[in-house]
Amino acid sequence: MSEIVIRHAELRDLDALRQINAQPEVYHNTLQIPHPSLEMWEERMKHPPSGRKSLVACIDDVVMGHLVLSVEPNPRRSHVATFGMSVCMKHRNLGVASALMAAMTDLCDNWLRIERIELTVFVDNAPALAVYLKFGFEVEGTGKNYALRNGQYVDAYFMARIKPE
Template sequence: MVIREIETRDADAFWQMQFQLDKETKFMMYEPNERTKNLELIKNIIQKAIDGSNLLLVAENDTEIVGFISVQRGLPNRIKHTAYIVVGIRKAFQGKGIGSEFFKRLDLWARQNSITRLELTVMSPNIIAKHLYEKYGFVVEGIKKNSMFVDGEYVDEFYMAKLL
């Protein structure tokens, strides 16, 4: 397993991984087959990470991308010290230390880039992810009631953050 920064050449493989992830879990934003294939948008996101504005790491098994952590820094001056995180790992590769490695590298990047507040949301039923975030110092700051609509039911999300 290799954890590395994303490269422009990864755009299609990155989209494919997210498309598969949408089919495997109910804990991501998109439903199966809802994600549209916009490689220009993905390349733009990748370029911002390459330029150093944001962070986008991928987990690679052989040549297949199987997980990611996306970290987007706040743009206005008042929130430049913050970053918002999205994490996804394909089901077959969960529980193998990928998430832990992502969060170790996230902390290093945040400190190197003067980020003092990290934020994320997690659906309340996603206890495994919540425990991972808590292991790396995130705390629940609030609950977003009825934040998502999944399988005909409203689902709450925990709003979590970590101060560095």
């Protein structure tokens, strides 16, 4: 297998990102809704909010996964970032999520002055939980009936990682 390359997302990645996030297994575990439009992805890529970094994981120049990091804009929380991640179903268990997480934590720890990284994950998303725990995230609480998924409310964990000393 070729090496996983992490780079900033580019406009040429639009259709690949839309296709990954249109997979039922992907949007099932995110707050995305089915059938994302190319126009929505164009808007996200062309006009990102201040403090947003968008990374992709590629193998042989094929986009396999995506991670969006958002630094909190409030000056009192400018040491905090949140993120969301998705990995193509066909390319799971290849280390794509771990490669994205390693790049993101390096960016936060060594380049962006981020002391705390926060995330929200559905309690039944075992593969994501395993990756987050591997990278030092801890469960800080549970949101009951956090979001609607397939017609039912699902709980979510609030997790965070404090920069190691």
